[in-house]
Amino acid sequence: MELPRNLGRRVGILGGTFDPVHHGHLAVAEAVRQALALSSILFVPAFLPPHKPTYAISPFAHRAAMLDLAVADRSGFFVSRLEAERGGVSYSIDTLRTLQQTLGKEAQLFFIIGMDAFAEIHTWKANRHLLDYASFVVIGRPDHCRQSCGQTVAANFPGYTLAENQGCWQGEPGRGVIYPVAMAPMKVSSTEIREAVRQGSSIRALVPGAVADYIEAQGLYR
Numbered sequence: 001m002e003l004p005r006n007l008g009r010r011v012g013i014l015g016g017t018f019d020p021v022h023h024g025h026l027a028v029a030e031a032v033r034q035a036l037a038l039s040s041i042l043f044v045p046a047f048l049p050p051h052k053p054t055y056a057i058s059p060f061a062h063r064a065a066m067l068d069l070a071v072a073d074r075s076g077f078f079v080s081r082l083e084a085e086r087g088g089v090s091y092s093i094d095t096l097r098t099l100q101q102t103l104g105k106e107a108q109l110f111f112i113i114g115m116d117a118f119a120e121i122h123t124w125k126a127n128r129h130l131l132d133y134a135s136f137v138v139i140g141r142p143d144h145c146r147q148s149c150g151q152t153v154a155a156n157f158p159g160y161t162l163a164e165n166q167g168c169w170q171g172e173p174g175r176g177v178i179y180p181v182a183m184a185p186m187k188v189s190s191t192e193i194r195e196a197v198r199q200g201s202s203i204r205a206l207v208p209g210a211v212a213d214y215i216e217a218q219g220l221y222r
């Protein structure tokens with residue numbers, strides 16, 4: 001598997017369906033990069049998302065091509081096609097293990113996840129082992145990010161306690177930690193964009209220009 005050479009030592013991982021990528025995804029990536037001083041953000045489009053019906057999503061090649069366009073003029077943002085190269089259902093545990101093994105011990109991984117998805121973490125494959133390979137960065141609304149995060153940590157990650165001075169939950173030494181990052185939600189979703197295209201409305205305010213051009217040229221979401 002090929003990875004960009006210049007990921008650096010603190011690598012954020014943002015997985016998703018990205019059908020299509022939009023300004024909300026880019027804003028989250030930028031906010032986390034700044035909050036945790038990350039060296040790069042690796043966008044990892046899911047090949048077969050475990051939580052979505054496959055008939056409903058666009059071919060992987062289109063979703064990845066749109067991500068390429070979205071990150072083209074942003075230094076430190078990269079796209080990986082590793083979940084398509086692996087094939088099968090895209091489980092985060094397999095992706096994080098592969099990335100940690102490929103990048104080696106000197107790289108630290110930060111797995112970025114929305115509060116809604118984190119609250120469902122008990123349904124994820126090998127959920128506790130995710131922290132063997134990466135720290136979590138949980139994005140939540142400013143008013144209750146910490147509180148909601150704390151509830152999910154307590155219910156799913158025994159042995160993790162809040163280290164007030166570090167602003168994160170920690171478990172055994174050597175395992176990943178869990179950072180809450182508060183961010184006002186951006187009112188944009190891929191669902192809304194697909195619906196807007198179907199209805200003939202402009203999506204230019206919601207996605208990078210090159211992505212809007214691609215959607216138009218390829219006739220996606222009509």
Ligand code: ATP
Nearest residue numbers: 015016017018024025028113114186188189190191
């Ligand atoms: P869909 O509407 O098709 O369900 P989506 O817009 O939620 O898609 P995904 O590709 O499922 O996009 O999201 C990937 C990741 O980005 C998830 O962790 C999700 O929580 C996060 N995310 C998506 N939209 C936003 C947004 N507007 N603000 C903050 N985070 C977002």
